[in-house]
Amino acid sequence: MDHIPSLPKSHKGNTELLIWVDLFTGYVIANASASRTAQTIAESYEECVFRRFGASEVIRHDREPGFMADFFRSFNKILGQRQRATMAYRPQANGTAERMVQTTTRALKMYVQELDQRDWDEYAERLTFAINTAQDRIRGETPFYLVHGWDA
Numbered sequence: 001m002d003h004i005p006s007l008p009k010s011h012k013g014n015t016e017l018l019i020w021v022d023l024f025t026g027y028v029i030a031n032a033s034a035s036r037t038a039q040t041i042a043e044s045y046e047e048c049v050f051r052r053f054g055a056s057e058v059i060r061h062d063r064e065p066g067f068m069a070d071f072f073r074s075f076n077k078i079l080g081q082r083q084r085a086t087m088a089y090r091p092q093a094n095g096t097a098e099r100m101v102q103t104t105t106r107a108l109k110m111y112v113q114e115l116d117q118r119d120w121d122e123y124a125e126r127l128t129f130a131i132n133t134a135q136d137r138i139r140g141e142t143p144f145y146l147v148h149g150w151d152a
Contacts, residue, residue: 004105011118013034015033023096026136031048104124107131108120111127
């Protein structure tokens with residue numbers, strides 16, 4: 001789990017993009033939000049991940065204050081999932097999420113540079129669909145196929 005901070009304020013008031021990456025399949029979920037408070041993160045997780053797939057066994061993230069807050073810890077405890085924060089001096093420990101943040105940021109910038117800067121949040125779901133349906137050289141399948149059992 002990671003986020004892309006300080007994006008241009010969208011028409012809907014969003015300035016952040018939260019990103020979840022399943023380490024087994026490489027499946028990516030992104031959700032635009034107006035803030036990165038612990039409550040906003042928990043609500044986004046519940047809406048985008050929990051309702052679709054159930055609780056994660058472990059959530060790995062960096063030491064972002066929203067991820068480390070008591071509210072988010074309590075939320076994880078209620079769902080019965082463990083929370084693992086990477087070391088502040090070693091962000092590579094969350095390398096899969098960090099790499100996906102780079103990939104998503106690069107793709108998002110390609111869209112918003114040519115178009116209206118304030119509609120980036122409308123493209124987030126399309127971009128994650130493109131990422132999820134691209135062949136993964138390491139896994140030999142698309143993340144979409146590994147999660148759903150069929151190709152899109």
